[in-house]
Every structure is written in structure tokens, then in C-alpha cells.
Amino acid sequence: MTLDNTPSAPTGEDPELVSLYEDLLDVDLYPLWTITRDLLTPSPRPRSVPWLWSAQVLAELAERALRLIPVERGGERRVLSLGNPGLGGLPYAAGTLWGAIQCLGPGETAPAHRHSPGAIRFILSGDGVATTVDGDVCDMHPGDLILTPSWNWHDHSSASDGPMLWFDGLDLPMIEALDAVFFEPYPDFRQPDTEPHNRSEATAGPGPRYVPGSVRDVLTDAHSPLLVYRWPDTDKELSRLAAESGEAMVSLEYVNPDTGASVLPTLSCGMHRLTPGGRTLPVRRTGNSVFVVYQGSGTSVIDGRRFDWSAGDMFVVPSWAAAEHASGEGADLFSIGDSPVLRALGIYRELPLDTAQQVTGVFVPAQLQRTETR
Numbered sequence: 001m002t003l004d005n006t007p008s009a010p011t012g013e014d015p016e017l018v019s020l021y022e023d024l025l026d027v028d029l030y031p032l033w034t035i036t037r038d039l040l041t042p043s044p045r046p047r048s049v050p051w052l053w054s055a056q057v058l059a060e061l062a063e064r065a066l067r068l069i070p071v072e073r074g075g076e077r078r079v080l081s082l083g084n085p086g087l088g089g090l091p092y093a094a095g096t097l098w099g100a101i102q103c104l105g106p107g108e109t110a111p112a113h114r115h116s117p118g119a120i121r122f123i124l125s126g127d128g129v130a131t132t133v134d135g136d137v138c139d140m141h142p143g144d145l146i147l148t149p150s151w152n153w154h155d156h157s158s159a160s161d162g163p164m165l166w167f168d169g170l171d172l173p174m175i176e177a178l179d180a181v182f183f184e185p186y187p188d189f190r191q192p193d194t195e196p197h198n199r200s201e202a203t204a205g206p207g208p209r210y211v212p213g214s215v216r217d218v219l220t221d222a223h224s225p226l227l228v229y230r231w232p233d234t235d236k237e238l239s240r241l242a243a244e245s246g247e248a249m250v251s252l253e254y255v256n257p258d259t260g261a262s263v264l265p266t267l268s269c270g271m272h273r274l275t276p277g278g279r280t281l282p283v284r285r286t287g288n289s290v291f292v293v294y295q296g297s298g299t300s301v302i303d304g305r306r307f308d309w310s311a312g313d314m315f316v317v318p319s320w321a322a323a324e325h326a327s328g329e330g331a332d333l334f335s336i337g338d339s340p341v342l343r344a345l346g347i348y349r350e351l352p353l354d355t356a357q358q359v360t361g362v363f364v365p366a367q368l369q370r371t372e373t374r
């Protein structure tokens, strides 16, 4: 069998050397000087590629699945996962991120369970579904962000006469890479529908629920006590930022109101508003991202590949890909990313480029960025 790390150094005629390589292989030891695969690349080489799934294709196939596939124990969810073609058949949007469209029909319940991977939902269309998160019934409306943090019981129940569609984002591939996946079904099919609903919105602290740009530091193992971020609040904050910015794109990150940290220890969630006619400069960032177009249309160039998008499309920006975004009519883009993990581990980097994708900025290590902003 030939493996990537089969010794390839010339063994020559020296019988002692020949037997050294044979003996090493026999006991599962690989000498570093013979390993031919790139272990230390000058910059990240994610296996995932820039890719886009169109809303029309997603909605059409979700609708067919809705007619044909019931939601039951075992499968648990009617979910179509974004499978990045660079990942050789894995059902992952990027190396560290799960992205998917989920569809729930009128009167259906997706059964209660919990797992160590954390998840978020961003609602695309429909109404009348609630996700119950550890007993708190969270009503879902388009544009809302709902958290189902690690190891929180959750189920989805529809009291609607139409289907509802939302985006699911999970850190599942990251938790799998860390060999830390746990899963447990809830004893009953669903959790009780307790009143009042949306308790986390009433009980969460008074701190800000959004920050401009993105969270720069803070890692705790706590998730946000606030489980729902409503679209009218997000919209208002985006408008406020846009009014005072003058930039082609304003971004905010949803944060834990108690700590200012990203909503989950493993996942960041953001919204980005491109002004009409706006065009950003390209930038590289470590960490994978999945974008969901909430409204409007535009174009992104990701490592030289151009993607035209409109409402409901989903696309992936792999780690360190040069990404720039532009919009004629204006647009709102939701995103998830693994940046909290990279920042906590001191390996987050950002590199602004000019329009010709030449380096204009000097790389500033995360540690320095933090001291500057404190």
C-alpha cells in the first residue's frame, strides 16, 4: 500500500539504511525527512472550495423532500446539507462548518434531542414554527437568529398552514475533528409547550446584543443566555451603523449581552449590509465562513471565482480565500464562522488586499490587534 507518508528517501545500496526504513515502517514510525505531503504550507490550503447553492435549487428540492419524506426519529430532521465539492463527498459546507437548508411542513414536529455540536438557525421564509430550547419555546420569524447551544435539548414544531424554511449552521465538523461528538434523544417526542414563550428575551441581561464589525477577543465556555435575536432589532442596528459609516458594507456580530463574546464559544454569527452600488476591497481571513443572502442581490469574487447571488442563495468562503462583495441594489448577508475558536487560540489573521489583490496592509497578529483596541 502506498501512503502519503511512505518513506521516499533514496535507500541506495546501504543495507543498514534499507533495513532502518523497513524497521521504521514495521512499527508505524514515519521519519519526517521522508514525508512528501505538505505538512507546513506557507498559508492555509483548505480542501473546501468557494461554492454557491442557489435558492431556487434549494427551495425546489426542499419542496420535493417535503412531499416525499416524513420527519421521524432516526433521520430527525428534513435537512439538505451543503456538501462542499472539495471535501470528497463529506456533507460539510467547509472543513469546520455544517450548513444546510431545513424544511418543516404544516403541523409537523422535528423530534427533541441534544448534541455536543452547537447550532444556530437563521429563518428564511414562512412562519408559525417554534424551536424549544431547553424548555424555552422560541417563536421563529424570517430574519431571526435562533441559538441551540451545545447540549441544549431542542425540537421544532409547526403550528402553521404552510412550510417553513431556515438555514442551519453547526460546528459539527469541528467537534468531530476534536473527537467530541455526543448525541442523545429526548425521552419524549417533543418538550412541553410552556407559557410564556421567548423567555430568554425577557430574562437576558441589558448589555448590547450586537457589536459593530466582529468580536475581537473573549472566550468563555458560556453561550449567550439570549437564544433569539429578532430581525427588527438586527435591521435597526444595521441601519444605525450604515447611517454613520459611509462604507460600502457595514457588518455587525451578534453577541452574548452578558460578556460581549460571540454567541457560541465555537461559532460567530454576523450580518453584513451592502449599500446600493457598494463594493468592498478584497480581504483574506483565517477561518471558514458560510454566507446566506437574506435580501437583495450582488456578486462576490472568492479567490478569483465570481458568484452572482440573490435572496436565499448560500455560499462558502473557505479559510484564507480572498473575498470581495458588491451589490447594485443593496443587500443583507447573514454569515456564520469559526472565528471565535481561531481568535481564542491566537491563530486568527486578517490580510486586506487592494482591488488587484495585492497586499496593501501589513499583517497584524491577533495579539497586537487586541492591545490596540483595548
Ligand code: 1HN
Binding pocket: 077, 079, 098, 100, 102, 110, 115, 119, 154, 156, 168, 170, 172
Ligand atoms: C440538528 O440537530 C438539526 O436540530 C439540524 O434542527 C441539522 C445537522 C446535523 C446534526 C444535527 C436541528 C443538523 C442537526
